Amino acid sequence: xxxxxxxxxxxxxxxxxxxxxxxxxxxxxxxxxxxxxxxxxxxxxxxxxxxxxxxxxxxxxxxxxxxxxxxxxxxxxxxxxxxxxxxxxxxxxxxxxxxxxxxxxxxxxxx
Amino acid sequence: xxxxxxxxxxxxxxxxxxxxxxxxxxxxxxxxxxxxxxxxxxxxxxxxxxxxxxxxxxxxxxxxxxxxxxxxxxxxxxxxxxxxxxxxxxxxxxxxxxxxxxxxxxxxxxxxxx
Numbered sequence: 001x002x003x004x005x006x007x008x009x010x011x012x013x014x015x016x017x018x019x020x021x022x023x024x025x026x027x028x029x030x031x032x033x034x035x036x037x038x039x040x041x042x043x044x045x046x047x048x049x050x051x052x053x054x055x056x057x058x059x060x061x062x063x064x065x066x067x068x069x070x071x072x073x074x075x076x077x078x079x080x081x082x083x084x085x086x087x088x089x090x091x092x093x094x095x096x097x098x099x100x101x102x103x104x105x106x107x108x109x110x111x
Numbered sequence: 112x113x114x115x116x117x118x119x120x121x122x123x124x125x126x127x128x129x130x131x132x133x134x135x136x137x138x139x140x141x142x143x144x145x146x147x148x149x150x151x152x153x154x155x156x157x158x159x160x161x162x163x164x165x166x167x168x169x170x171x172x173x174x175x176x177x178x179x180x181x182x183x184x185x186x187x188x189x190x191x192x193x194x195x196x197x198x199x200x201x202x203x204x205x206x207x208x209x210x211x212x213x214x215x216x217x218x219x220x221x222x223x224x225x
Contacts, residue, residue: 034213043201043216044154088154090214098144099205099214100170103153 001026004091004102012108019076021105023089026070032092033065033072034099039085047074047087079109114138117202117217124192124224132187132220134202143185144214145169145177146201154201160185192224 005024013019023033032051036044050056050063050072062075072091076083086104115136124130136143145158146169156169160179174196175189185204189196199221203214 041150043219045216046213049213098142098156098159098169100156101146101154 002102003027003100004089006087006089006102006105008103009106010108011105012110013076013079015079015081015109015111017079019079019083019107019109021074021076021087021089021107022071023073023102024071025089025091027091027093028067028070029093030067030070030091033063034090034092035061035063035072035074036088036090036101037085038088038104044088076107079107081109081111083107084109115202115204115215115217117200117220119220120218121221122223124222126191126193126224128192130189130192130222132200132202132222134185134187134217135183136185136204136215136217137183138204138215139182140204140206140215141182142205142214143179144203144205145175145185145187146203147171147173148199148201148219150199158187192222194224197222197224 034049035047038044048058050065056063060077064073086106088104089102090099118133141162143160146154148154155171157173158177160166199219201219202217205214
C-alpha cells in the first residue's frame, strides 16, 4: 500500500463547476497536509496546507481534513480552464519531516 | 516567489559521462530534497538532507550521490550517466522546525542521456 494515494484521473470538469479531489494516507501519525498544483512540464507549486480537522478556505480552494478517516480533499469552486493541471497531495509526519507525495490527480476543465 | 535555483535547466549528455546537477537556495532552509519525475508520472524522493553534512537516501533507489557542505547548496552527482537516468530532477527546500513545512521547488533539470 502506498503511503499517500490519489486517483490518477483525469477528472473532467465543466468550466464553472466544482472539482473535488481526494487523497488518503496510511500513516496515522501524519500531521501536516499539503496540496500542490503542477502544470505540465513545470515544478509543483503550493496551493494550500491544512493541519487541523475540518475545512480551510483560500479563495476558490477549500481543503478538508478528516484524520479519523485518514483522508484529505481539495475542492476547486468555479473551475477555470487555467485550473487544468495535476494536483499533488503531500503528507508530513511532523514539522520538519520529509514530505511524501501522492501520485497526483490530473484535472481537465473544459470550456 | 521562492529563491531556489537549479542549473542547468536542460542537459543532453553521452553515456558514461560524469554529471553534477546544481541546486542552491537563498532562504536559509535547513532541509533540502531531490526528486525524480518522469513525464506524466509521480514524484519520487531520491535524496534529502536535514542540514550541513547530513544526507539520507529517499524512497526510490538511485545511483546518484549528493553532498551538503554548505546550507545553501545541495548538488547531485551521477558518476557515469546511463540512458535509464533520463528524467526530470527537481530540487526543493523547506524550513526545519515547528510550523508548516511546505517545500519550495526549483524549476528542475531535464536530463537526457544518449
